[in-house]
Amino acid sequence: MSENLVISVDAMGGDNSPRVVIEGINIATKRNPDLRFLLFGDEGQIMPLLQQYPKVAKVSKVIHTTERVKNEDKPSQVIRNRNTSMYMAIEAVRSGRAQAIVSAGNTGALMAISKMVLKTIHGIHRPAICTIMPHIDGKFVMLDLGANTECDEINLAEFAIMGNIFAKHALEIKSPRVALLNIGAEEMKGKEEIHHALRILRNPQLDINCTGYVEPHDISNGVADVIVADGFTGNVALKTIEGTAKFVVKMIKKSVKRSILAKLGLPFMLGVVSKIKRSMDPRNYNGAMLVGLNGLTVKSHGGTDAFGYSVAIDNAAKLVRQNFVATIRQEIEKVDLDELNQESIYEGYYL
């Protein structure tokens, strides 16, 4: 397994583990024949599945674990338990046996253990959760999605730097448009830390194409490739988008159900409906990255299916191939954000 890319997998994380995990790997290996897997989990459950999926068995090594992190476990409870499938899968990245870890388990625990085991990249104050989402004619990156409830300007600027690199790698955009989520497009509206972060990001030393603020109603309009927010606000925006999209679809279904005429027209619409379903299918965007750590942790949605899980693996593999973590390390080494922040404060005095 030496020349191949190795992904460490928490086979016990997620709602239908380990079945969905093994089936997801089965799909992902078709697209990524060079991948090898370390499967951490209960042998008794995994082995019968590997018999069903011999292709997965061929590229995987099972490491038996007796414990697992449950959804209701508090991060503080599980962080010291080195025997869980999640902990051991993360540890495999730290020790160099794998280049990335994928888990569909408890997000809080995954972040806490990843932080403790992999450690934050030197120069980064706080790691963030980052994901890819659809906008009206493409995709964009949003972070932080919930790792940090309260953030200062330095945190926000670091998220912007990491999001910028993430968009270059994952979306293959040369010069991503980076914007801070804020209420009101005017310079002085919203929160003070966001104003300060904007001043830092506009420092030419950073070489970031920072376009200013993006208002929440423009998130899905494709005006920015990277949208930066504190974890509370980012999580609210993400979940409000998901909830509203479902709400609108429900409203439409409800109205169609009540109309005989609309029901007659339904066969004409089926192609469009399935196309929209496909383009907005959350499985296509599965896999949130924990960025800012010395190693790549990818969080799959807990309730996803095999296809969704395979997308999370794809994303992990892609970022490893592009040396994502090393690029962040290099970029963050070049700048001293605290200094840039001081500079922008001094400049403020002379204005």
Added chain:
Amino acid sequence: MSENLVISVDAMGGDNSPRVVIEGINIATKRNPDLRFLLFGDEGQIMPLLQQYPKVAKVSKVIHTTERVKNEDKPSQVIRNRNTSMYMAIEAVRSGRAQAIVSAGNTGALMAISKMVLKTIHGIHRPAICTIMPHIDGKFVMLDLGANTECDEINLAEFAIMGNIFAKHALEIKSPRVALLNIGAEEMKGKEEIHHALRILRNPQLDINCTGYVEPHDISNGVADVIVADGFTGNVALKTIEGTAKFVVKMIKKSVKRSILAKLGLPFMLGVVSKIKRSMDPRNYNGAMLVGLNGLTVKSHGGTDAFGYSVAIDNAAKLVRQNFVATIRQEIEKVDLDELNQESIYEGYYL
């Protein structure tokens, strides 16, 4: 005009003022023949419109003003200018000549002038912006939508009390389900001030049907009648809902345009489309209330049309008839939130 309900109107506020304002009053008077209006604005522009709408002329008195608050004006600039149509319209409520003021002008200025002129109700620390929105099978109330970027637990508890009364009055719900917007439904997730606010709201002295936290993806699911957030988060949620609803509709339109089959089916769908448009029409929800002041200020959307403006007037009239402001005053007099907060902190020690 003594026995009638008088509404003071900033005739110069909004994108197409004063035309939309006068036309909006024309629609509203049909539904509310008892309303009388004080129109603050430029006579030269208002008088020709009143000739076009004699019914409006009959129920209105024009007070000529030479200045107006512009959209780009900063609240700090306009707050001392007593000659603007906005200032004078608000002043008419303070002096008792009108029972409510409606403006489609600059929200920040409207809040700042209202606060200075009408003053905050004794016992309320900060007024909030509140609106009615659609959910899957009804309507709900959300606040604060942007008046207060940072809020503590007392502010949030006050918003909940005011939102509770607002839902009783405006939505005619006997015991509104009041929930705090938070990420994660578990007690300890999200922000600390939200946890503290929950403890205050669960104090039986308050007599509020507080159901706990609501997650952003459930906002539109009808799980709460009143959703409480700080102004930054509330504004992000509101604008994300608006943006996402438009995004989904755009995606559908785009797909239908590209499909010949779907175009053929379109005539069957027109009834449903117009029905959905109607039920989600933002004009039906026009009119955000500035709550917590000694007087009722209603903010119409700046870009609304005459129908939308008439809805804002309806909302103002309804709340005045129900003695909304007096009810808040009575309810807030009954409780000492600082004391309840202390109590909940002490209780915390014994747990």
